[in-house]
Amino acid sequence: MAGFCGEYWTQLLGCAALAAVFAFLCGRTEGWAAIPWIAAFFLTTNTIQLGTYYYAEPIMALFALVGWERMRRGNGDMWGWLLLGAAGWFKNEGILILPTCWVAARLLMGKKSAPCLGLLAGLALPLAWHAGCRLAGGGLYDFAPVWQPDRQQAIAALGKVWRLAFAEPWRFGFVWPLAVLCGLAPRMRTRSFVAANMAALLITAAFVAIFSLSRAGDFEWHLNSMERLLWLPALLLMREFLKYTSDKYSIFSRH
Numbered sequence: 001m002a003g004f005c006g007e008y009w010t011q012l013l014g015c016a017a018l019a020a021v022f023a024f025l026c027g028r029t030e031g032w033a034a035i036p037w038i039a040a041f042f043l044t045t046n047t048i049q050l051g052t053y054y055y056a057e058p059i060m061a062l063f064a065l066v067g068w069e070r071m072r073r074g075n076g077d078m079w080g081w082l083l084l085g086a087a088g089w090f091k092n093e094g095i096l097i098l099p100t101c102w103v104a105a106r107l108l109m110g111k112k113s114a115p116c117l118g119l120l121a122g123l124a125l126p127l128a129w130h131a132g133c134r135l136a137g138g139g140l141y142d143f144a145p146v147w148q149p150d151r152q153q154a155i156a157a158l159g160k161v162w163r164l165a166f167a168e169p170w171r172f173g174f175v176w177p178l179a180v181l182c183g184l185a186p187r188m189r190t191r192s193f194v195a196a197n198m199a200a201l202l203i204t205a206a207f208v209a210i211f212s213l214s215r216a217g218d219f220e221w222h223l224n225s226m227e228r229l230l231w232l233p234a235l236l237l238m239r240e241f242l243k244y245t246s247d248k249y250s251i252f253s254r255h
Contacts, residue, residue: 025239065235
């Protein structure tokens with residue numbers, strides 16, 4: 001029984017988190033037209049692997065999306081920033097979600113929507129965990145100091161981003177090309193939409209910087225994880241698209 005619980009039951013947590021993210025996004029659209037699109041996004045090979053191989057991304061994404069949902073209202077909701085910061089509890093790269101979203105909101109939505117206290121409060125627990133690990137002698141292995149990036153690896157990471165997001169856009173439900181096209185439409189350029197685009201851009205740039213510091217024995221193998229990392233910023237963009245898919249604005253609407 002102990003082996004069954006340890007090997008199987010706990011791995012259902014990833015499936016449950018992925019299902020919760022799917023339900024969350026379906027609940028953000030007022031019409032039915034976007035449901036097949038969301039389902040197609042979640043039926044990609046990458047997304048299914050995230051849920052069934054017990055990766056941290058679904059749990060991290062659940063906290064990040066709920067935090068973004070509260071933060072995008074622009075009223076400086078402290079719970080929103082705490083939830084965004086909680087993404088850093090489950091994956092090292094998750095600690096980048098809060099500061100990048102905070103910078104985007106601060107620049108594009110105003111100081112009230114992104115208070116300094118929200119940044120500090122959201123980062124407190126994740127940074128405390130990292131500090132405790134360092135004090136105990138731990139560290140981020142196979143990574144160079146921040147002042148020693150590898151330019152060729154950064155270029156390779158940028159190329160990987162381009163291929164996954166634009167050369168093979170079906171991997172993320174065509175979210176990334178849509179972000180570029182919709183950014184050209186004045187009606188789409190609301191504060192929250194532009195902030196989500198900037199946050200996704202900053203998060204992606206942070207991931208590229210991380211790969212430039214990688215000293216993994218097999219860099220190409222390490223670079224394959226970029227597909228999993230781009231999943232979360234793609235979800236942030238999808239969330240912003242969904243407010244334009246209600247029956248009122250849908251191409252399937254009678255009005």
